[in-house]
Amino acid sequence: HLWGRPYECDKCQECFSQKKTLLIHQRMHSGRSGRVLWCSYSGKTFSHPSNLIRHQRTHTGERPYQCNECPKRF
Structure with a gap:
């Protein structure tokens, strides 16, 4: 990975x-995250x-951003 x-x-x-993102994530496993x-x-x-x-956009296919130079969406 x-x-x-x-x-x-x-x-x-x-x-x-x-590393800071990992530490925030690990709080979910410890039950100290507040809101999951x-x-x-x-x-x-x-x-x-x-x-x-x-993440949910990977499931829905939503592409909310459009290039200013062409019709391609992201």
């Missing part, structure tokens, strides 16, 4: 690009709403 994500969770093997958000499509959990929204 070295594709720019060298920090691996020892509980679920999910990988992160930043989960994807209704896959069951994957998130501690930040923006990460959940970005």
